[in-house]
Amino acid sequence: MMANELLLSRREILQRASMGFGALAMAGLMEKTRAASPLVPDSHFPGRARNVIFLFMEGGVSQVDSFDYKPMLDKHHGQDPRKAIGKLEKTQFENIGKVMKSPWAFKPRGQCGVPVSDLFPHIAGLADELCVVRSMTSKFPEHTTANYFFHSGTGLQGRPSMGAWASYGLGKESENLPGFVVINGGRIPSGGLDCFSNGFLTATHRGSLLNANGTPVANVKPNERNARSQLLKRQLIGRLNARSAQGNSELESAIMNYELAARMQLAVPALMDFRDESEATRALYGIDDDYKGTKTYARECLIARRLIERGVRFVELTIPDIGEDRWDAHGGLRKNHGNNARSVDKPIAGLLRDLRARGMLDDTLVLWSGEFGRTPFAQGGNGRDHNEFGFSLWMAGAGVKPGIVYGATDQWGYKAVENPLEIYDLHATILHLLGIDHKKLTYRFGGRDIRLTDVHGRVVHELLG
């Protein structure tokens, strides 16, 4: 994996360049190539996961209101945190309120008995599938930098996102699919599309944006009112171009691209057309839910499944725009988290059940996380500020231990104290599940061999089944 782009032959470059969203061609989209394709050809060792679905909860979900139950908050509710908890770290807004208990009740769930709050009733029902990490840490208490960090392992703009690294490291699973697709629910994270950047990797590894609503892919919709008009035109151009290419591989490949592009015009609508999904499946995801946010996120989850069926390596979902802020509950925690949870809870549970039922959960890793957590004490009266010192995420599927809890925060849910994990460790573990040694996945740029995990990261074997 130390390939230097400059040393590749033109043929290799062409092969690598024929990915990217532009390559969403019919062969990949309309046929289910998944079962037929070999597992991860370029990996360093056999991986457990073939695909990753990253459910990014932008803004920062409060751990103490979801997956990290802290009875101390009930007991000390309303007290001055500086007295109850002790010295507090600087927060972004420095508007420290009182210790604040969760408005949502926690109950032990499933066989495993892991407590999950009523914020996520549907996901709670799948507790036995979840591998909950309660000791995540970040380094940045501010969204954009933290988003870049979570995605790319650096707090800087324009570095390759983990999806781009996965695409780069594993190559293509199917002939015609991009490695990294971002399904846009309407709310692009702080930091913009650079959260999904290819950085210095070639542009084909950039997270290709697919809109869950509206036009799914740029330029996939013909302008011509008459479909035949485009067909005739294409035939005409095909004939004109064929003569001029004369064995020049670049020109030939451009001609091929027209063919692929033409098929994409059919294939993308086919991908987005759920008519071949059963009523039961639609209901499972919540496609026809009353709540707009749920509807959108249900579409995203279903598209995610359809994409990985068709061989996309890494799918990331952004949260829907529901008129509410992202999970960034500086004030009005109950309403903010309530509405955001309402959007994603049912679709996520539906996705997990559907993947399980189809046997796809065995080799699909589902990752659920925000860029950081929130403070156990209030910001102002009823919000919570950013907290990078300890937060929760969960994973499910391919190769992770189901029904367990790993690590712990202190008794307040404030700071990770037991087995604290860094984003680097998460990245190393995800790459490991994909069959990649994170220390060997490098790319030479600006005179350095660069890794997703920089000089850090350990594979957290305790999470692996």
Place this chain on the structure above:
Amino acid sequence: MRVSLLSSALIAILLSGWAPAEFKFGEFRERLPWIWETPARPAPPTVQDAAWPADEIDRFVLAALERNNIKPAAPASDRHWFRRINFAITGLPPTPGAMRAFLADGSKDRHRTAVQTLLASPHYGERWARHWMDLIRYAESRGHESDYGIANAWRYRDYLVRAFNADVPYDQLVQEHLAGDLLAPPRLHPGTRANESILGTGWPFLGEEVHSPVDIRQDECDRTDNKIDVLSKTFLGLTVACARCHDHMFDAISQEDYYALSGFIASSSYRQVRYESMEINRAQARKLETLRGTMGAQVLRNFAKEAAPHFAELSKQATFRVPGPLTLKMQEGQKVRVVADYTRPGAAPWIVNGPSFGPGVSAEGGLLLGSGKDEPGLHIAGYGAARRDPFWNGLRIVDSENDSGSFNSHSRSGKMIRTPAFELKSGRLHYLMRGHAFVYAGVGQHIMVTGPLHGRLIQRPKIDGDQPRWVSHDLSGYAGLRTHIEFGAEGGSPLEVLMVVEADNPPPLEQKHLNLTRHELSAAWKDLADGSIKKENLHAARWIVAQPKLKASQIATAYLEKLEEIRQGVMWESRLAVAWLDGNGVNEYNMDRGSPARLLDPTVRGLPKAFRLTPIDARNSGRLELARQITDPGNPLASRVMVNRIWHQLFGQGLVRTVDNFGWLGERPSHPGLLDYLAREFVDTHKWSTKSFIARLLLTRTYGQSSQSSDPEFETSDPNNILVHRMPVRRLEAEAIRDSVLAVSGRLDRKVGGQPVPTYLDEFVVGRGRPGGGPLDGAGRRSLYTSVRRNFLPTLMLAFDFPMPFSTKGKRDITNVPAQSLALMNDKLIYEQAKIWAQRILQEMPSATPQERFTRMFADAFARPPQNHELTILMEAFPGLMELHGGNPNSPGLWQDLCHGLFSMNDFIYLQ
């Protein structure tokens, strides 16, 4: 705390095995000795086929081919060659007329004529400015969360266009980028007399800026890293930023070398400069100074003459109580650190943006002569200060944007003074001042001030009345960090800054009073009548001239007349541009593992030691010396890197293919002798002229080759065309494709320069801070003029590999993906332009046959007639398409389809 990519080089070492694990300066320097040494002039090699070369350059290329038993390709056809040079020079397709004229030109010199004509076109500057913008990571917004705008960034873009068009020698261009604010004299715009040189210094501030960074010092380090990365790659082809955390792993660049460059960044600050008016007003300011210097005595004498009767009345009293000196009462044991003392000349460096504070401290006892009819006063300064001169109060700004956020250098431009940079200890600052000010503390040079943090960097004190007072600024949260303090005058208010101190409490201010005898007063009066005031009579004289009864007609008419003359010559209005403001010299600390939390000793500024040059420990930034060292003809890299960039743009790949990295991890030159020969030629023969050097390369045999190998076998022996055995088939860049579409349709507005056109926003240009959208066709302007907002780059441009502007990118990606075919097929702009093109053809050729129209379309799009087989194919397709459009051979929809189809022809986006 931020993490850094840089330490990953450590891992590279562990993995790669072939690189040494420690910094071996000598060894590193010796394994690539040539990059540190001035190129010699190699003799062009001898070749077997002596008839082929048209230039000595060709001999280098041919010799390498002959060594590998490869023959160069046949010459390209005139049509191909002409189309090629049009794109190479201007980025636009040739018009059918230009092609006809070229083909019809039977003269021997027609190739040279064609090249010269195109180089004289203003579109040359547009094309080559854009190449340069890739190096400078040009953008008009700051990215990060909300993508705030960079005020007036595009003035830098227009500067580049003008500079390339004027063929400013490359050494001068580099000097302007590094020290355009310090060049004396600067290069002036031939028409407007605006300062052009200073515009070159806008680039440092066109990078990413974070608002409300939690760790402001770390953020500064990251910004500096990016500036050093751009600087060292762009001008030197070196990756100095690799050495931020530790010595370079592969090149003879130490960590100290990184911090030696950091100091240049730390020694200057951001400003918006009145670049149009500054040189004109600099001259007026000098005249003003001279006038006041020479006429002071006359004004005093005149005053004494006119006021004599009133003074006789006044001086009947026996004693007089008059204001004396203003003093600071230092208490026992009180610790006061003086950061800047403007009460005495020469005590603090004079760092100003604009003429409003005059050429230096306005000293105690100095005459404050009136600034015009409205304020004809005569005053004597009771204390020294940096004092706003009301003469300049009429300065105005036109046609310019203000900074984003709370920072405001817009209205302060031309009337700002700043202290030297210093390190905060307690952070408890106090300013002795009078008047209204916009005070900004440049902690960590953080300028994107908005959001929850760092609002306290800005204060707007208002001290009304006649007495200066202390204003406190609590920056204790920033203790230990470097800052400077800027004072900008507000509105028409006076502003005097006397002193900036750091202390728990400022020393109390005391206004002393003197009891004078009539005798003492008369002594002062005599001084006035003599036109020269002795120090001991200062306060008495000051009191006399301040008496309301004596105010009448106290200014010499001659003075006012001359003042008015100067005023007439002032350029009151100006546009603004981003620029560096030179500060005091700061040597940056070396940082253990790149962390500002672990400071080591400072490093004196200078270029990496491997160059073996003198360090630059200047009192100011030292950027001018840096610029001179880089552009010295003996510098081994400046010329090599630039000729290689030009070669890269013209031939598709550089002689060193890693155009931004000549170091160990870059590639070795394919033709080392040629590289050095070109570097010497560029400097010695072409005198750094980019235009003449481009012309030279375009007229070589090598460039004139066809893109077909003369034998398919050569594709095997030279598969990557490293030896240039033919010209490559090249896909046009994003801008050239879009510009071609507009040129062919006839919609192209060829206007040069101006405000960016807002980006057309489709469903894929989304995110926080989304700007207002622009028209689909970008107002018909060249792509260069579409707004470059970091987080909102246009979809069509990205599809064709427009680079993300995060650091130097001398070599763009060239991908070949179906998204590009989709764009050509379905992009709304392209479809719309096909319609405009078709309408034009139908209008201009209402009764033409389809063949005639096809011929015209091919001339428009490819500057050639269709070949027979192409006409056949078109005629075969015609009936089917016509039928779809109601059987009407003149249907606009039919011709839109046909025109649209031609945009998808490979010939449209690929250059042979």
